[in-house]
Amino acid sequence: MTQIELMSKPKFERFFLRIGIFFSSLPLKLSLFFRNFPFFLKKVGSKLIKPFEVLNDAFINGDWKTRLSFLFCGFGQIFNKQVVYGIINFLFEVCFIVYMCLVGVPWISKFGTLGIPTDEIGNACDVYINDITGTEFYDCHGNTNDSRFIILYSLITIFFMICMLYVWYSSIRKAKLLQDYNVIGKKETDKDVTKTFVSRNYDKTLLAVPLTGVIVFTVLPLVFMILIAFTNYSSEFNGSKLVFNWVGLQNFANMAGLGAGYETFLPTMLKILVWTLIWAFFATFTNYFLGMIVALLINQKAVKLKKLWRTVLITTIAVPQFVSLLLINKMIQDNGIINNLLQQWGIISSPIRFLSDAMIARVMVIVVNMWVGIPYTMLICTGILLNIPEDLYESARIDGASPLKMYMKITLPYMLFVTTPYLIQQFVGNINNFNVIYLLTQGGPLTQTYAAGAGQTDLLITWLYKLTMTNASKDYAMSSVIGIIVFCVVAFISLIFYSKSKSVKNEEEFQ
Amino acid sequence: MSKSFSSSIRVRKNIRLTLTYIVLAIISVIWLIPFVYIIAQSLSVDTANFSVFFPDEWTFDNYILLFTDQSKPFWRWWLNTFIIAGCTCIIQTLITLATSYAFSRLRFKSRKFIMKTFLIIGMFPSFLTMIINYFLLDILGLSSSIFGLVLIYCASSAMGYYIAKGFFDTIPKSLDEAAMIDGANKNTIFFKIILPLSKPIVVYTVLMAFTGPWGDFMMASYIAQGDVQLMNVAVGLQNLALVGEITKYFSRFCAGGVVTSIPIMILFFWLQRYYVEGVTGGAVKG
Numbered sequence: 202m203t204q205i206e207l208m209s210k211p212k213f214e215r216f217f218l219r220i221g222i223f224f225s226s227l228p229l230k231l232s233l234f235f236r237n238f239p240f241f242l243k244k245v246g247s248k249l250i251k252p253f254e255v256l257n258d259a260f261i262n263g264d265w266k267t268r269l270s271f272l273f274c275g276f277g278q279i280f281n282k283q284v285v286y287g288i289i290n291f292l293f294e295v296c297f298i299v300y301m302c303l304v305g306v307p308w309i310s311k312f313g314t315l316g317i318p319t320d321e322i323g324n325a326c327d328v329y330i331n332d333i334t335g336t337e338f339y340d341c342h343g344n345t346n347d348s349r350f351i352i353l354y355s356l357i358t359i360f361f362m363i364c365m366l367y368v369w370y371s372s373i374r375k376a377k378l379l380q381d382y383n384v385i386g387k388k389e390t391d392k393d394v395t396k397t398f399v400s401r402n403y404d405k406t407l408l409a410v411p412l413t414g415v416i417v418f419t420v421l422p423l424v425f426m427i428l429i430a431f432t433n434y435s436s437e438f439n440g441s442k443l444v445f446n447w448v449g450l451q452n453f454a455n456m457a458g459l460g461a462g463y464e465t466f467l468p469t470m471l472k473i474l475v476w477t478l479i480w481a482f483f484a485t486f487t488n489y490f491l492g493m494i495v496a497l498l499i500n501q502k503a504v505k506l507k508k509l510w511r512t513v514l515i516t517t518i519a520v521p522q523f524v525s526l527l528l529i530n531k532m533i534q535d536n537g538i539i540n541n542l543l544q545q546w547g548i549i550s551s552p553i554r555f556l557s558d559a560m561i562a563r564v565m566v567i568v569v570n571m572w573v574g575i576p577y578t579m580l581i582c583t584g585i586l587l588n589i590p591e592d593l594y595e596s597a598r599i600d601g602a603s604p605l606k607m608y609m610k611i612t613l614p615y616m617l618f619v620t621t622p623y624l625i626q627q628f629v630g631n632i633n634n635f636n637v638i639y640l641l642t643q644g645g646p647l648t649q650t651y652a653a654g655a656g657q658t659d660l661l662i663t664w665l666y667k668l669t670m671t672n673a674s675k676d677y678a679m680s681s682v683i684g685i686i687v688f689c690v691v692a693f694i695s696l697i698f699y700s701k702s703k704s705v706k707n708e709e710e711f712q
Numbered sequence: 713m714s715k716s717f718s719s720s721i722r723v724r725k726n727i728r729l730t731l732t733y734i735v736l737a738i739i740s741v742i743w744l745i746p747f748v749y750i751i752a753q754s755l756s757v758d759t760a761n762f763s764v765f766f767p768d769e770w771t772f773d774n775y776i777l778l779f780t781d782q783s784k785p786f787w788r789w790w791l792n793t794f795i796i797a798g799c800t801c802i803i804q805t806l807i808t809l810a811t812s813y814a815f816s817r818l819r820f821k822s823r824k825f826i827m828k829t830f831l832i833i834g835m836f837p838s839f840l841t842m843i844i845n846y847f848l849l850d851i852l853g854l855s856s857s858i859f860g861l862v863l864i865y866c867a868s869s870a871m872g873y874y875i876a877k878g879f880f881d882t883i884p885k886s887l888d889e890a891a892m893i894d895g896a897n898k899n900t901i902f903f904k905i906i907l908p909l910s911k912p913i914v915v916y917t918v919l920m921a922f923t924g925p926w927g928d929f930m931m932a933s934y935i936a937q938g939d940v941q942l943m944n945v946a947v948g949l950q951n952l953a954l955v956g957e958i959t960k961y962f963s964r965f966c967a968g969g970v971v972t973s974i975p976i977m978i979l980f981f982w983l984q985r986y987y988v989e990g991v992t993g994g995a996v997k998g
Binding site for chain 2: 525
């Protein structure tokens with residue numbers, strides 16, 4: 202069936218036909234996938250082999266300068282008129298070797314065991330076994346090993362090694378390149394290289410600092426956190442809680458309800474997960490569409506006092522969130538001002554249980570979140586809306602399009618084009634929205650059926666906070682597991698949206 | 713005939729406009745109620761009467777106490793936060809704009825990969841990373857300094873590139889090409905052509921970077937570790953609002969909230985005319 206035949210069918214029929222086509226084409230797609238798989242492997246393989254080919258070529262065909270670069274980074278550059286960059290490379294290598302000797306090797310050697318508890322003098326501590334939980338704990342005063350720092354320094358060392366490998370590789374490649382340049386009589390000095398940083402290599406100039414920041418303060422901690430999920434880091438080790446061990450997949454088994462004392466974790470986790478998704482969906486889309494509508498209302502040409510309307514909404518951004526949320530929390534208490542006034546006016550006879558009834562509390566957090574979020578959306582939309590080329594509307598008006606039609610055919614597509622990544626980010630942000638939930642309801646109302654202190658408006662993220670901060674057993678390992686679960690859910694959803702999003706596929710449509 | 717037709721259009725337009733005003737008025741009231749409530753409470757003599765809207769007796773004492781009580785040095789918290797917000801604002805804006813520009817306008821080998829990676833790592837719950845960030849600051853010797861906070865706020869700001877990149881994507885590429893023909897390098901294009909055209913998004917980025925630190929509680933409380941001299945406004949005020957203390961300090965807490973919101977409001981007023989201006993209107997047509 203061709204596309205035209207499909208389009209001529211009625212809408213609902215088209216829908217089912219599409220599903221039919223999807224399933225009937227599955228075998229073909231699968232066979233294509235398996236047929237292309239070897240080529241895919243070959244492509245990946247050739248990419249992986251390429252660096253080795255470069256190194257091999259540099260070693261066999263290189264002169265003594267290039268070969269010396271294998272031992273001393275940057276020598277090829279120093280002897281080919283790129284003195285400054287060569288020296289920088291060389292200094293990096295020196296730093297690396299010094300670091301490895303003094304810091305790197307001592308820490309990374311403990312990585313396998315995460316340290317043995319010792320006291321200040323270096324004697325191993327006494328090992329006890331907890332009768333109830335069966336876990337080992339150690340008794341030693343003033344122990345010196347700290348597993349957290351062992352993991353941290355090991356990670357830093359590994360990151361540093363990767364950097365060194367890259368510097369080493371690129372310095373050899375550069376040396377070979379300069380050698381080849383000499384043969385054909387081309388020259389590249391320090392000055393030439395510096396010039397490329399505002400033209401060809403401008404991306405490196407712009408991204409150097411941002412990327413370093415993200416790698417050190419986001420990627421490194423994330424790897425750390427993932428590793429924690431495979432240890433037994435919690436405050437159960439009262440004797441020496443700073444030394445813990447690898448436990449493999451034990452925490453994941455606990456999460457699945459297989460470990461002793463963790464039976465209720467799985468149902469609790471699933472219920473909280475479902476509520477988290479419902480919350481994120483409503484919180485994102487109510488804010489987005491209502492915020493856009495408010496921005497459109499204010500943006501109308503005939504509306505006066507634009508500044509005033511905007512300022513009113515913006516006052517809510519100006520007051521710090523935790524202040525306004527605590528205030529709203531006080532306002533909607535059972536004996537709070539709203540219930541008081543409603544009772545005085547005789548509208549209700551008994552207080553509305555805003556925070557103690559699960560259903561009402563859930564609606565309340567979404568409503569309050571609208572109050573918090575709409576001004577932000579309004580702010581973003583205002584700028585972008587004014588950026589829509591006016592001639593699009595003009596021609597639509599000449600063709601006699603109604604306002605609604607113009608909104609559906611011009612405004613909305615344009616907004617979605619610009620803001621889809623923002624929407625995805627908002628969705629993710631709402632799944633991890635700690636402030637609104639925690640400051641407003643503290644996850645309550647509590648219920649007996651949930652494990653580990655979780656309440657009925659708790660998101661995964663606030664539950665995770667409770668596990669690590671407010672609960673007596675600060676169970677970092679389990680909360681890392683929850684963190685990984687949150688990540689898997691979010692990554693799955695948003696990658697689907699992201700790959701379907703128009704603004705990602707054709708970024709240049711409006712340029 | 714034609715007259716009545718045009719007047720019916722005008723009537724319809726007027727009805728629409730009136731409706732718009734009514735909706736806007738209702739919205740304004742809803743958004744202002746908590747704000748009026750906080751101001752009213754901050755002027756109350758009774759330190760903790762949540763259940764009436766306007767207090768019976770009015771006083772300015774809460775504001776005076778805010779600045780004179782040495783055990784709860786609010787001015788210190790305010791100043792700390794102001795310094796943090798100022799530094800963060802400048803650095804974060806530069807980083808965010810540079811990243812977005814690179815992703816939007818430059819084409820380099822690992823662009824898609826880095827963008828996807830940022831998207832993916834942005835999905836991990838961020839405060840699990842806080843403990844480790846605290847350790848990292850400890851290694852750098854910044855763990856009990858407000859500049860440690862600045863570093864943390866700025867370090868991950870590259871990951872918020874989405875909005876500015878979306879905006880840069882809509883600026884016509886013909887501008888770059890025209891400048892390139894005139895012999896400008898990429899650096900000049902960025903600073904002299906794209907940035908001046910992007911005022912709304914620059915202002916938006918500045919605003920968000922400035923307001924963020926005023927409300928941050930978690931990382932700031934790690935850094936402060938209970939030291940009142942190192943607290944920011946959020947941690948300090950939270951100190952006033954602890955379960956046992958709130959009945960004693962509630963109206964002062966409200967006063968603190970009001971004072972905190974002043975610099976942000978001034979900034980918003982001042983920058984408002986920029987972020988509502990259109991951009992491509994005057995640049996290149998068609």
